[in-house]
Every structure is written in structure tokens, then in C-alpha cells.
């Protein structure tokens with residue numbers, strides 16, 4: 001190895017996969033260059049990654065600087081610029097820009113595709129990636145400025161693959177695996193995610209908004225991709241009709257013939273499965289009953305929390321009349337505190353071509369582009385202007401599902417046209433009956 | 437035709453989006469798309485999904501460092517080619533899933549995966565991460581790539597996962613435990629709604645590099661970058677005695693976010709003693725039983741004790757052990773803390789309650805104070 | 816207003832501002848009060864395509880500036 005790394009070396013022991021061993025492996029592979037690759041950035045880039053990281057462990061301060069101009073021509077996002085603040089010690093990482101590559105739905109891959117990405121990144125980059133970044137993209141971590149256009153050209157021409165978003169853009173949308181392998185999926189998350197990603201390519205690549213905007217798609221209220229916490233618009237699968245019950249399978253769970261929770265709790269002896277305590281008793285709405293033979297659900301009372309289905313997936317199935325709940329405005333704590341998404345659309349159908357959904361998205365964007373301040377997330381705008389303004393902008397009728405409870409103050413800002421006779425009155429007429 | 441730098445716009449292709457996911461679905465997945473009937477976790481890290489027609493897909497889930505070299509990816513591909521017909525997938529929490537269409541293929545796959553070790557003895561492909569256990573940590577870039585981190589990401593994750601390894605490969609928790617890490621308060625990972633969140637936090641306002649600030653920075657941009665309006669224009673004396681246009685930081689208003697450094701390289705804020713880790717607990721994103729919740733700060737500061745962050749791993753281990761021993765089946769960490777009361781959480785875990793843990797940031801703070809005479813006494 | 820004229824308004828508007836070379840999209844709304852946000856957005860993104868403007872990204876926010884202008888530009892070019 002080019003640099004000594006005594007601190008990082010201590011992260012090579014222990015059972016969990018070590019990123020230090022992995023970077024060393026790549027460094028060795030580059031030095032050896034068994035395949036005769038024509039490296040376009042310094043061959044010792046991985047050595048220098050380890051070197052600069054070791055120095056960071058000594059100083060406990062990052063050695064990276066931000067660079068904002070690097071990007072591919074005409075795109076406002078997809079590249080994060082980085083420069084090392086010790087370029088002479090670590091010339092291999094003097095530039096260390098990241099490229100975000102738009103991941104496929106459900107993060108399934110063929111090895112044929114991955115090989116192309118690996119070959120490209122071996123020749124023109126550091127050979128180090130993130131699979132995946134926390135927004136969802138494939139992250140190609142570290143290359144030099146002149147390579148950016150080359151990589152973009154090869155990605156688009158040879159692999160048929162585009163970059164993802166960063167900056168004040170639509171960010172790369174991401175989805176749970178949905179119907180491809182999950183029986184709880186209430187709609188085809190991958191199809192909707194793919195459709196909207198393609199529909200809004202311009203918004204993904206060129207800034208149009210006051211700040212970032214995220215879509216995330218969860219097939220059911222278990223929220224495996226955390227849409228409710230992380231997306232300006234969260235699309236969460238749900239259903240309107242009844243949970244389907246297979247009474248025979250319920251009996252099999254009660255009789256201990258099927259493992260409850262699909263085996264998720266099997267690592268500890270929790271005692272025999274107790275349907276009364278574990279399902280009926282934990283149903284948050286108290287809408288279930290078990291008489292020893294038959295399970296009944298008072299479906300209009302059910303809030304579709306998924307608990308009973310998660311416990312007995314072979315006996316209980318999501319309903320057949322499925323669609324999406326849309327929540328808006330989740331954001332991280334900067335600046336006025338974090339927000340979860342707030343329910344805007346209790347139920348909307350999720351059938352292609354998704355016209356109604358797109359109309360809603362565009363109304364929301366228009367409102368936000370018009371009214372949003374610089375770096376104000378949608379959730380903050382909604383808070384500042386009020387939920388009612390959002391309803392006006394989206395031309396939606398208010399329904400009680402939108403709130404947890406009605407307001408606790410009567411300070412209603414009545415509009416003139418809502419009050420009989422309007423606001424203009426005749427003071428003279430008033431004075432006829434009320435002395436000054 | 438390769439790229440020609442002298443004609444950057446020739447034959448340019450843009451806005452083609454991601455690859456169509458349908459190209460990447462294994463045949464058994466494609467055939468049964470939308471027709472899955474039920475699933476079962478056969479053992480930690482091994483799932484079976486059964487389709488209505490009886491087809492089965494067996495999935496072996498393995499952990500991974502999300503920081504991954506192409507040599508490692510090529511090894512993953514070799515395994516997928518050998519056992520899985522050339523397909524694989526990643527999960528939202530940086531795990532890798534190998535899928536086979538017959539039970540007989542599971543054991544050879546598992547054996548192959550577990551036989552692959554790194555030089556230091558670590559597994560390349562530890563099997564687990566399912567059900568009521570602790571799965572992989574979602575995290576951000578840290579010292580490896582970002583310019584504003586207050587702690588490392590990959591190193592802390594490695595230390596914590598080494599310590600919790602047995603929980604990754606088992607399912608003895610009362611419910612899922614999700615751990616996340618973000619290395620600064622911009623939080624570009626989803627840590628604010630995690631059972632346990634590890635957050636890097638700076639504690640010193642930026643320095644001002646008087647010598648160069650007027651040359652490398654546009655003062656109005658630095659001022660505008662500050663979310664708390666802590667920065668104002670000021671004249672400053674340079675080391676050579678001349679005066680220059682610069683900025684002053686109102687230290688009392690600074691929330692240590694580093695946004696000014698993003699805009700102005702002459703305002704670095706990283707510091708060996710100042711920077712460290714905040715621990716937050718009790719968040720969740722699932723709607724199961726109770727509504728999604730935000731995580732709450734339970735430890736205001738732990739030092740960056742490189743390379744293995746023992747204070748952080750000990751603290752997390754302690755929280756996990758107390759929760760596992762005390763919570764009821766199905767109770768997420770936050771649901772447990774709310775049931776017993778946060779005052780009891782501090783008593784049981786032995787974590788110290790300090791004034792830093794009482795919210796004083798803007799409007800939401802009030803709603804976290806106690807507006808009732810009901811509480812529990814702790815010893 | 817014609818496109819060419821609007822482009823001129825923007826370039827002149829940017830050149831007038833001293834000490835600052837990067838601007839939010841909203842700043843352009845103010846320069847073209849009669850235009851809808853979406854139209855302004857199309858216009859300035861187009862000016863980037865034509866290399867009159869360039870993007871600058873903090874990673875989370877994207878700003879616009881005249882191509883090559885500003886201290887950050889000089890710094891990053893310098894590191895080539």
C-alpha cells in the first residue's frame with residue numbers, strides 16, 4: 001500500500017464486511033491491472049482514498065471541499081463536486097466528484113448490466129461506489145473533472161442509462177419492490193415510479209423549483225422505503241373494501257400449524273401464539289373479534305395499519321379495491337423542525353396512464369413555484385400558508401380524513417364572499433339604533 | 437463513435453431516464469408479478485415467497501457495506517451467475533438479495549456466501565437482516581466524501597455492526613429495530629424516524645479565514661446560506677494589517693449546520709473536540725399499530741473516538757439490551773418508551789437526563805414539555 | 816416580451832449586482848414580473864443550454880450565474 005493506515009487497519013477485524021479491506025482490494029486490483037485496463041484517472045486513486053481517510057482519522061476533520069460548478073453540460077444535478085484539501089499529498093483524489101446514476105425500480109439488476117457499469121467505472125473512475133445512496137441512486141464515487149462528460153456520453157450511448165437528480169430538482173424517485181415480490185403491494189410501485197420518472201425527466205435534470213422535491217412509492221402502509229418521512233409527495237398503497245379472511249388458515253395459526261408473523265419473531269420463545277392478545281388486543285381500532293372459531297373484522301372501522309396482516313399473512317389479505325393514499329410535505333428538521341407527510345388524498349386509483357395523479361402533481365408544483373420562498377420545502381410552504389391554501393391550489397374538496405381533529409381555536413379567517421351580505425356595511429344605518 | 441471533447445454536443449443523448457426494471461426481473465419474479473400469495477422467513481436471512489400458482493422464490497439476504505468496490509460487485513455478480521441465473525437485487529437498507537427458484541439451491545448458495553471471507557476475518561456476505569432483528573444501517577457519506585460531516589459514516593457503521601452482529605443474524609428482538617446514521621444535521625439519510633439514529637453534530641461555529649475570505653467568497657452568498665441568519669457583513673483586519681470586507685458570525689445563533697462552508701470555503705467549522713455524535717431513539721416510519729414517529733434525542737454528545745467509537749457502540753448496545761429485555765412482543769422501541777414513559781426510559785437504560793435534552797428550538801418545543809400532572813417517579 | 820429581450824434583461828440584471836454572482840430562480844421572477852414562473856424557468860434553463868449562464872449546485876440547491884463569473888468559478892477553474 002502507498003500510505004500507512006494504522007487507524008483504518010483496525011477496521012479490518014470483526015465479522016461485519018470491512019470497507020477498508022474492500023478499498024484495499026480495489027487498490028491492489030488497480031496496481032496489478034491484470035486485464036490491462038487503460039485507466040483514465042490515476043491508478044493509485046484508491047490508495048489515496050485510504051490515505052486521505054487515514055489523515056482524517058488523525059485530524060478528526062474532513063479533508064474535502066465542495067465544488068458546485070462541475071456537472072455535465074445542461075444538467076443542473078446528478079454530479080456532486082468534491083476537491084481534496086491536500087491535493088499534493090493525495091493527487092489521485094485531488095478531484096473526487098460523485099455521479100448519481102438513476103437506479104432501476106425495486107433495485108433489481110442483471111449481472112450483464114452491472115458488468116457494463118463496473119467496466120465504465122473501472123476505466124474512468126475510482127472503482128468505488130455506493131450501492132446505493134440514501135436517496136436511491138447508484139453512486140459512482142470519485143472521478144476527475146474531464147471524465148464527467150466522457151462518462152455521461154458512455155452511460156447514455158453505450159448503456160442506455162441516465163443520471164439521477166440533485167440540487168433544486170426533482171430528486172431521483174424511488175420505490176419499494178412492490179408487486180414484483182410482495183403480497184402486500186396494493187399497487188404497482190415500480191410501474192408508477194418508472195412512469196413518473198420518465199414523464200418528468202426535464203424536472204429531474206434541470207432546476208425548476210425553490211428547493212429539492214421527492215417522490216417515494218410504498219406499496220402498503222408498512223412503508224419499507226419510508227415515504228411518509230422522506231418525500232414531498234408520498235404514495236402509499238391502501239385499499240377500500242374488506243380484508244380477505246381465510247378462516248381455515250386463521251384456525252391453522254391458532255392451532256400452531258403455521259408460524260405467526262411469517263417467522264419474523266422466531267428467534268426467541270415468546271410462548272404459544274395467542275390470537276386474542278397478539279392480534280385482537282393489539283388492533284389499534286378494536287375492530288376485530290375472535291369467538292374461538294371465527295375471526296370477524298368490522299371493516300369500516302379498520303384503519304389499515306397492517307398489523308393483523310403482518311402477523312397472519314396466510315390468513316389475511318389486503319382488499320381487492322386497491323389504490324393509493326397521497327401524503328404531502330415530509331421534510332427533514334432544517335429549519336423549523338421536521339415534518340411527516342400530511343394526508344391530502346385519502347384514495348386515488350393507481351391505473352395507468354395516471355392522469356389524475358399527474359394533474360395533482362402539476363397543480364402542486366405550480367403553487368410551490370409561485371409561492372415558495374428560496375429553499376422552502378413544500379411542507380414548509382404548506383405550514384406557512386396553511387392547509388386550506390393548498391386545497392385551493394389543488395382544487396380539492398375538504399374531507400374529515402385530512403385532519404386528525406378539527407381546529408382548537410375559532411380564529412377562522414372568513415372570506416367576504418362566505419359571509420351573508422359581505423363586509424361592506426352602512427355605519428349610518430347602524431347609528432340609527434346604536435348611539436355613539 | 438466515442439465522445440469528442442471538441443464537440444461536446446454532437447449526438448448528445450439526454451433525458452432517457454433509468455433502465456426499465458422489467459429487464460432485470462428474474463424469470464420466476466417476472467412470471468408471478470402481482471400474483472404472490474404469502475411469504476415466510478425460513479430462518480434469519482432466508483425468505484420464501486409463494487405465488488398463487490405454487491411457484492416459489494427463495495431469497496437469501498446478506499449484509500453489505502454500502503461503500504462497495506467494483507471488485508466486490510464483480511464477486512456478487514459471480515455468485516449471481518453461479519446460483520441465480522444472473523440476477524440479484526439490493527434492498528433499501530444496503531442489503532443484497534440472492535434469489536433462487538428451488539429450495540435445493542438454497543443450501544449451496546448459503547454455503548458459498550458464508551465461505552467468502554475478507555483477509556481480516558470478516559464475512560463478505562453475512563446472512564441475516566430479516567424480521568424482528570437488527571438489519572443493516574442506512575447511512576450517508578461521512579469523512580469519505582462529504583465536506584460538512586461531523587463524524588465518519590462507514591467507520592461508525594462498521595464498529596456498530598460488528599458489535600451488533602449477533603442481532604443481524606438472529607430475530608430475538610420484540611420488533612424490527614432500524615438504525616440509521618447521518619453525519620451532519622443536514623441529514624441526508626433517513627435518521628429522524630429511526631428506532632436508533634446516530635447523528636454527527638458540530639459544536640463550534642465556523643472560523644473565518646480573514647486572509648482569503650474576500651478573495652474566495654462572495655459575502656452575500658455566505659450570508660444568505662445561513663438558516664438562522666447568524667452571519668452579517670463586517671470589516672475585518674487581515675494579518676497584514678489591512679482591512680477587508682468579510683463577515684462576522686453571531687455565535688449564539690449558530691446551529692453548526694455548515695451551510696456557510698458549502699458556499700464559502702473560508703468558513704470551515706470541523707473540529708476534533710467540537711465534533712461528535714448525537715444519539716436519537718424511538719422513531720418509526722411504519723403505520724403498524726401506532727402512527728409514524730420522530731426519533732428523540734437521548735444522548736446530546738459522544739466524542740469521535742476513532743477508529744471504533746466505543747462510547748457510541750456501548751450506548752447503542754445498552755439501549756438495545758434494555759429494550760429487548762423489557763418491551764412487549766411487537767412493541768417498537770418508541771412504542772415501548774411511550775408506554776413506560778420517557779422518564780422510565782432514562783431510569784432503565786441508565787442514560788443521564790441533561791438540560792440539553794429539553795427542547796428549546798422554536799415552536800415544536802412546547803409540545804414536548806409535560807402539560808399534565810401525570811408522571812412516574814424514578815429512583 | 817420577446818425571448819431575446821428577456822435574455823438581455825436577465826444578463827443586464829445579473830451584471831448590475833456587485834459582489835454576488837449566483838442567483839436563485841426566484842430572483843429571475845422579479846426581473847420578469849409579467850412572466851409565469853414556468854416560463855422564466857424554461858428561459859433560464861435555455862440560457863444555460865446556450866452557454867450564457869451556468870449552474871452552481873450546493874448539492875441541495877441549484878443557483879444560476881453568468882458563465883465563468885464569480886469567485887467560486889475562479890477557484891474551481893484554478894484547480895483544473
Ligand code: HEM
Nearest residue numbers: 080133134135332576577581582622623624698873874875
Ligand atoms: C442546506 C442543506 C444541505 C446541503 C448543503 C446538502 C448538501 C449535500 C451534499 C453536498 C451531498 C453530497 C454528499 C456527498 O456525496 O459527498 C448531499 C447528499 C444528500 N443529501 Fe443533502 N444537503 C442539504 C440538506 C439536505 C436535507 C435537508 C436532506 C434531506 C432531508 C438531504 C438529503 C440528502 C441525501 C439523501 C443525500 C445523498 C446522501 C447519500 O446517500 O450519501 N440533504 N447533500
Ligand code: HEM
Nearest residue numbers: 176177182222224310527528529530531565571572722724
Ligand atoms: C411482515 C410484514 C412485512 C413484509 C412482508 C415486508 C416486506 C419487505 C420487503 C419485501 C422488503 C424489501 C423492500 C425493498 O427493498 O424495496 C422490506 C424491506 C423493509 N421493510 Fe418491510 N415488510 C414487512 C413489514 C415491515 C414493517 C412492519 C416495517 C417497519 C416497521 C418494515 C420496514 C422495512 C424496512 C425498513 C425495510 C428495508 C430493510 C432492508 O433493506 O434491510 N417492514 N420489507
Ligand code: HEM
Nearest residue numbers: 405406407408409410411412413414802803806807808809
Ligand atoms: C379560543 C377560544 C376561546 C375563547 C374565545 C375563550 C373565551 C373565554 C372567555 C371570554 C372567558 C371568560 C368568561 C368570563 O369569565 O366571562 C373564558 C374563560 C375560561 N376558558 Fe376559555 N376561551 C377559549 C378557549 C378555551 C379553551 C380551549 C379552554 C380550555 C381548554 C378554555 C378554558 C377556559 C376556562 C377554564 C375559563 C375560566 C372559566 C371560569 O373562570 O369560570 N377556554 N374563556
Ligand code: HEM
Nearest residue numbers: 134229230331332338339618623624625626627628635730
Ligand atoms: C437529529 C436527528 C435527525 C437526523 C440525523 C435526521 C436525518 C435525516 C435524514 C438523513 C433525512 C434524509 C432522508 C432522505 O431523504 O434520504 C431525513 C429526512 C427527514 N427527517 Fe430527519 N433526522 C433527524 C431528526 C428528525 C426529526 C426530529 C424529525 C421530525 C421531527 C425528522 C423528520 C424528517 C423528515 C420528515 C424527513 C423527510 C425528509 C426530506 O426528504 O426532506 N428528522 N432525516
Ligand code: SF4
Nearest residue numbers: 176182185219220224
Ligand atoms: S411497503 Fe408494503 S408493499 Fe412495499 S415492500 Fe414493504 S411491505 Fe411490501
Ligand code: SF4
Nearest residue numbers: 283302303305306308
Ligand atoms: S389492519 Fe390494523 S386496524 Fe385493520 S383490522 Fe388489522 S389490526 Fe385492525
Ligand code: SF4
Nearest residue numbers: 577582585619620624
Ligand atoms: S449528512 Fe451532511 S455531512 Fe453527511 S453526507 Fe449528507 S450533507 Fe454530507
Ligand code: SF4
Nearest residue numbers: 662690691693694696
Ligand atoms: S454553521 Fe450554519 S448556522 Fe452556523 S453560521 Fe454557518 S450557516 Fe449559520
